[in-house]
Amino acid sequence: MTDVVIIGGGVIGAACAYYCTAAGLSVTVIERGAIGGGTTAACEGNILLSDKQPSAELDLSLLSARLWAVLADKLGPDTLEYQTKGGVVVATTDDVSSALADLTVQQRAAGIDAVDLDRDELLALEPHLNPGVVGGAFYAQDSQVQPMLATARLLQSVRAAGATVLSGTAVVGFDRGGDGRLLGVRTDSSSRQLVRAPWIVNAAGTWAAQIADLAGAPLPILPRRGFVLVTEPMPRVVRHKVYTAEYVANVAASSAALETSTVVEGTTAGTVLIGASRERVGFDRTFSLPVIRRLAAGAVALFPFLADVSLLRSYLGFRPYCPDHLPVIGADPRAPGLIQATGHEGAGIGLAPGTGALIAQLITGAATDLDLAPFRPDRFQEVRAS
Amino acid sequence: MKAPEIEFTFDGTTVTAEHGQSVAAALIADGQRTWRHTRIGGAPRGVFCGIGICFDCLITINGRPNQRACLIEVRQGDVIATQEGTGHAELSC
Amino acid sequence: MPNYPADQDRYDIAVVGAGPAGLAAAASAARAGARVALIDAGARPGGQYWRNRPGDTGKLHHGWRIFTALRDELHRRADRIAHLTQHSVWHVGPGDDESMRWQVHAATPDGQRRVGASALIIATGAYDRQIPFPGWTLPGVYAAGAVQALLKGNGVLAGRRFVVGGTGPFLLAVAAGLADAGADVAGVFEAGSPAGFARAPLAVARNAAKMSEGVHYTATMLRRRIPYHTRAAITAAHGESQVSGVTVAKLDRNWNIIAGSENRIDCDTVAVGYGFTPQLELALQLDCDTHLDVDGSLVATADAGQRSSVDNVYLAGEVCGVAGAAASVTEGHIAGLHAAAAVGAHSVDASALRRLTRQRSALRSFATAMHTTFPVASGWTTWLDDDTTVCRCEEITVGDVDDAITELGAIDARAVKLYARPGMGMCQGRVCGYATGCLVAARADRPTSADDLRGVARRPIAQPVPLGDLASEDSRF
Numbered sequence: 015m016t017d018v019v020i021i022g023g024g025v026i027g028a029a030c031a032y033y034c035t036a037a038g039l040s041v042t043v044i045e046r047g048a049i050g051g052g053t054t055a056a057c058e059g060n061i062l063l064s065d066k067q068p069s070a071e072l073d074l075s076l077l078s079a080r081l082w083a084v085l086a087d088k089l090g091p092d093t094l095e096y097q098t099k100g101g102v103v104v105a106t107t108d109d110v111s112s113a114l115a116d117l118t119v120q121q122r123a124a125g126i127d128a129v130d131l132d133r134d135e136l137l138a139l140e141p142h143l144n145p146g147v148v149g150g151a152f153y154a155q156d157s158q159v160q161p162m163l164a165t166a167r168l169l170q171s172v173r174a175a176g177a178t179v180l181s182g183t184a185v186v187g188f189d190r191g192g193d194g195r196l197l198g199v200r201t202d203s204s205s206r207q208l209v210r211a212p213w214i215v216n217a218a219g220t221w222a223a224q225i226a227d228l229a230g231a232p233l234p235i236l237p238r239r240g241f242v243l244v245t246e247p248m249p250r251v252v253r254h255k256v257y258t259a260e261y262v263a264n265v266a267a268s269s270a271a272l273e274t275s276t277v278v279e280g281t282t283a284g285t286v287l288i289g290a291s292r293e294r295v296g297f298d299r300t301f302s303l304p305v306i307r308r309l310a311a312g313a314v315a316l317f318p319f320l321a322d323v324s325l326l327r328s329y330l331g332f333r334p335y336c337p338d339h340l341p342v343i344g345a346d347p348r349a350p351g352l353i354q355a356t357g358h359e360g361a362g363i364g365l366a367p368g369t370g371a372l373i374a375q376l377i378t379g380a381a382t383d384l385d386l387a388p389f390r391p392d393r394f395q396e397v398r399a400s
Numbered sequence: 401m402k403a404p405e406i407e408f409t410f411d412g413t414t415v416t417a418e419h420g421q422s423v424a425a426a427l428i429a430d431g432q433r434t435w436r437h438t439r440i441g442g443a444p445r446g447v448f449c450g451i452g453i454c455f456d457c458l459i460t461i462n463g464r465p466n467q468r469a470c471l472i473e474v475r476q477g478d479v480i481a482t483q484e485g486t487g488h489a490e491l492s493c
Numbered sequence: 494m495p496n497y498p499a500d501q502d503r504y505d506i507a508v509v510g511a512g513p514a515g516l517a518a519a520a521s522a523a524r525a526g527a528r529v530a531l532i533d534a535g536a537r538p539g540g541q542y543w544r545n546r547p548g549d550t551g552k553l554h555h556g557w558r559i560f561t562a563l564r565d566e567l568h569r570r571a572d573r574i575a576h577l578t579q580h581s582v583w584h585v586g587p588g589d590d591e592s593m594r595w596q597v598h599a600a601t602p603d604g605q606r607r608v609g610a611s612a613l614i615i616a617t618g619a620y621d622r623q624i625p626f627p628g629w630t631l632p633g634v635y636a637a638g639a640v641q642a643l644l645k646g647n648g649v650l651a652g653r654r655f656v657v658g659g660t661g662p663f664l665l666a667v668a669a670g671l672a673d674a675g676a677d678v679a680g681v682f683e684a685g686s687p688a689g690f691a692r693a694p695l696a697v698a699r700n701a702a703k704m705s706e707g708v709h710y711t712a713t714m715l716r717r718r719i720p721y722h723t724r725a726a727i728t729a730a731h732g733e734s735q736v737s738g739v740t741v742a743k744l745d746r747n748w749n750i751i752a753g754s755e756n757r758i759d760c761d762t763v764a765v766g767y768g769f770t771p772q773l774e775l776a777l778q779l780d781c782d783t784h785l786d787v788d789g790s791l792v793a794t795a796d797a798g799q800r801s802s803v804d805n806v807y808l809a810g811e812v813c814g815v816a817g818a819a820a821s822v823t824e825g826h827i828a829g830l831h832a833a834a835a836v837g838a839h840s841v842d843a844s845a846l847r848r849l850t851r852q853r854s855a856l857r858s859f860a861t862a863m864h865t866t867f868p869v870a871s872g873w874t875t876w877l878d879d880d881t882t883v884c885r886c887e888e889i890t891v892g893d894v895d896d897a898i899t900e901l902g903a904i905d906a907r908a909v910k911l912y913a914r915p916g917m918g919m920c921q922g923r924v925c926g927y928a929t930g931c932l933v934a935a936r937a938d939r940p941t942s943a944d945d946l947r948g949v950a951r952r953p954i955a956q957p958v959p960l961g962d963l964a965s966e967d968s969r970f
Contacts, residue, residue: 324957
């Protein structure tokens, strides 16, 4: 008998497992594939405050970024490849530059360390930037982590503390009591067909809607596809996470059509990662040369030296997208015993520890660090009904 | 009949090769086996697979780094140099 | 960068690879009336098997007359076959419109080029399969194919005193070639035991030509007194900045080292290869079905007409199973005939097809006999130290791979790749993919599966491409 079953062994599930275990709960994580093998394996590992407007998401980001620093300290920053490198947002036109300056005012008021930069200051921070940039902003609190390593290390630590982690095991249904309360999950494992627990966390990411349906508590989570380009290994050529200011507008857009912005950053391994694209094409895993072309063009425009740097590979992932761009965190009244922890779209890595800490507080009955109302799972009834 | 000769420089020294030979073959014929050191361990590397799939034989030709020496035919006057690590050291900031 | 005019860029059939299979495919397709683009990364046709030098007379080659006949046909049919040399294909994707089903993207010395075709024949061949051992990254340790390429393609001996090791009949070809060129070959160390060949006499009997090649190599070995050791392997290479010697050892039938059997041999060059594995990335980009072949390599699946599982994509030669040059030529002809018929909507020459099909069957059964004679046994995983390099590009060790499994909970090769990064370097897992897949399976005490190998085999970009080329407005992607 376990206190908490966590469905999904990606970064969110791993963070939930970590904080639940730390709170003294016995935890079983059930992952249908490989640990961290879903969307977690397809991202860049960003922990960002820079792309947040004052909102519930910003509050969660602030909490979560603080917790990442604590985790890195505990587990060892090198083991997670945690870098507090800071973020640089770049404006390439005067209009965008002044819009960015307006945004940083609001961000500072909400607690984000945002510093406006003129062109010379930008180039001092990032010498390889296109000298045609107009201005930008520096966010000291932006950091990066290696997402697979982080997920694996979090789960390694919970295993060491006695938690159970099942990979290659899929949840196929829920067990319900007469009163409608969930009693446990049914899996496709021959040795553990039924895992009972008073609390079940749906951390299945882009596939959370399927789990939510099985529990009778549907969620409108859709995949939003993104590609990442990976270059040949380089020495340090990009010092921070650098992205164009259009990125902020992209995240908030809801169109299904392709949207791209330019995001460039280095990694500990030496490769340079280039993003970012967003499109709603279902779970289409087909390589798309037009998208790759657009991402390459954006990156070369921002950093001209990249023209002679080779692309080695690309990968894609499916962000769990919610229509109002806020994650789903909280007990679901439609299925007592079920806690939803999903829908983090492109911010899953950054928001993971915050989500995990809130989930653990919810389950143990402790006061939650944040008001969970904006993230409530049943907020979509109105959306679906309309 | 022996193929016409080609001269190129390797790290400043003149080397003779036959027309149609790869850079790798010309260097090996000249007694060179190492023309790169890996970026993490500084390990010496040269040819391994010989047919362009392993990317061990990377070398800088006429200023362009990361050329596969086993695939590229040597040309008269080529300036060929060993490369360290990523081959992009001049970009490091 | 020059733009290639649009009318040069559309063909009935695009053949990728100008080795034995590709040459035959182009020839047969052109004979049947199709317009063919023969797209190859090399400057001269021949692939690896017929790799040659300018002015080469074929003294070091087998089947040279077959090659020269195909090469001559290439020239004679220049009006039908566009031989695109130094075109390095990095991606094949869907075409722009109905009339151009496939778009082949290639890098050339003069810039990027797109070639359209209604049908595609993938004839991308294979390369040496490797398993790691301590010291294998020392300069002077070469793939067996590298030694051949240096010799046949460049007239260069890779060293002076050689030890040859691995498994498969290719080792004999390499050793014989070296010895004939004046090298000192200290010995050939075959990890398997070819005595099993005697169990497949029918396959042997149907393949007299193949056997004569083998007999030639054996005669050379005997004449030059090159020791041939079976159930023995190079288990370590030694040296500081380059190899100066190896340790060889006797193996049991599972390839575990027999204690006390180790010996040191001085040498300055090592040629090593454990069979071959196909260049699969284009087939995988197109989502062709793959399977684990008799030799343990992941290969693309072809039917009797050399069709892949994807419409209008054909496969010929080593890419659908390592079977040697004669089989590649035969399959190339079959693929060319079928592809030409499909795009020209006429029927195939039935009697030619029957003859080719019989040939293929004989050659494939010989190959199968060879493969079952020279399997790779998992005991090699016990030769390794924790600090033995597995991934040469990223310098990932056996210890790193084991940590990913035991500490981080990786359950398969893909997860190991995500955590420990083998296969993430410049070669994108071509060299370490097989070994990583087998190592992960061996640690889990199970046989290597096709999925293990698929996890490290998919490459959407088959060659590195400069970002500027992808971003260029000139290129008509």
